[in-house]
Amino acid sequence: MSKKASKYVSKQPDEHGIIAWTDEENQIWHDLVARQLEIIPGKACDEYMEGLRLLDMPRDRIPQLHEINDVLQATTGWQVAQVPALIPFDEFFRLLANKQFPVATFIRTREEFDYLQEPDIFHEIFGHCPLLTNPAFAHFTHQYGKLGYAASPKERVYLARLYWFTVEFGLLKTAEGLRIYGGGILSSPGETRYALESDKPERQPLTPLDALRTPYRIDIMQPIYYTLENVDDLFAIADMDIMALVQEAMELGLFEPKFPPKNAA
Numbered sequence: 001m002s003k004k005a006s007k008y009v010s011k012q013p014d015e016h017g018i019i020a021w022t023d024e025e026n027q028i029w030h031d032l033v034a035r036q037l038e039i040i041p042g043k044a045c046d047e048y049m050e051g052l053r054l055l056d057m058p059r060d061r062i063p064q065l066h067e068i069n070d071v072l073q074a075t076t077g078w079q080v081a082q083v084p085a086l087i088p089f090d091e092f093f094r095l096l097a098n099k100q101f102p103v104a105t106f107i108r109t110r111e112e113f114d115y116l117q118e119p120d121i122f123h124e125i126f127g128h129c130p131l132l133t134n135p136a137f138a139h140f141t142h143q144y145g146k147l148g149y150a151a152s153p154k155e156r157v158y159l160a161r162l163y164w165f166t167v168e169f170g171l172l173k174t175a176e177g178l179r180i181y182g183g184g185i186l187s188s189p190g191e192t193r194y195a196l197e198s199d200k201p202e203r204q205p206l207t208p209l210d211a212l213r214t215p216y217r218i219d220i221m222q223p224i225y226y227t228l229e230n231v232d233d234l235f236a237i238a239d240m241d242i243m244a245l246v247q248e249a250m251e252l253g254l255f256e257p258k259f260p261p262k263n264a265a
């Protein structure tokens with residue numbers, strides 16, 4: 001979603017919308033899914049597990065987008081949209097505002113199997129699409145897209161933090177214990193364990209104003225996670241005056257980062 005150059009290029013679908021994945025790409029998908037399915041029971045939230053069941057993704061090959069679309073259409077009316085590896089913010093928000101979730105159609109190489117900063121098809125489909133079958137998550141993401149599309153570049157930087165601490169790195173504090181709903185965590189085996197089991201990160205109840213004011217880095221395990229009690233809390237957040245909170249966050253300024261500066265020796 002940034003404009004930095006990518007070494008990856010999205011694969012183009014043919015005239016029937018089908019992408020010809022290679023055996024090696026399908027094998028990488030298989031290995032990523034198999035590893036993550038072993039880890040997530042008892043860690044991913046119930047809504048995510050239900051979404052996985054509904055999507056019923058193939059394990060041995062990368063799903064075609066129409067297979068995902070059939071389920072999203074029937075549950076929340078969302079779709080996935082095929083995009084280049086990196087797209088401008090304008091396009092990102094425009095798609096979300098139209099209930100289209102951007103999916104770059106490339107998959108990481110073996111060399112970057114464990115860690116990849118760019119969102120590949122495994123992150124987008126395995127990480128995010130299960131929750132897109134959930135009405136609260138779908139509604140929040142739609143509202144976010146509409147607000148972001150209308151926002152100024154400076155406001156978008158604030159909005160991006162709310163997205164980061166919910167859609168990407170959100171946790172739930174349920175009666176059964178901590179659970180994950182953020183797709184950035186659920187597509188990373190290392191962070192799936194760290195986010196729930198490590199005593200290093202802080203975990204605080206989410207207030208949107210705090211999230212808007214919290215700096216983050218995309219290249220480290222998160223030092224702080226924000227928790228909701230229920231995925232349905234996203235309905236209430238979506239209906240808040242988020243842009244008024246953005247203005248308030250701008251006036252109050254950012255919190256002190258809980259991580260070292262990126263270029264510290």
Ligand SMILES: [Fe+2]
Nearest residue numbers: 119168183184
């Ligand atoms: Fe993502």
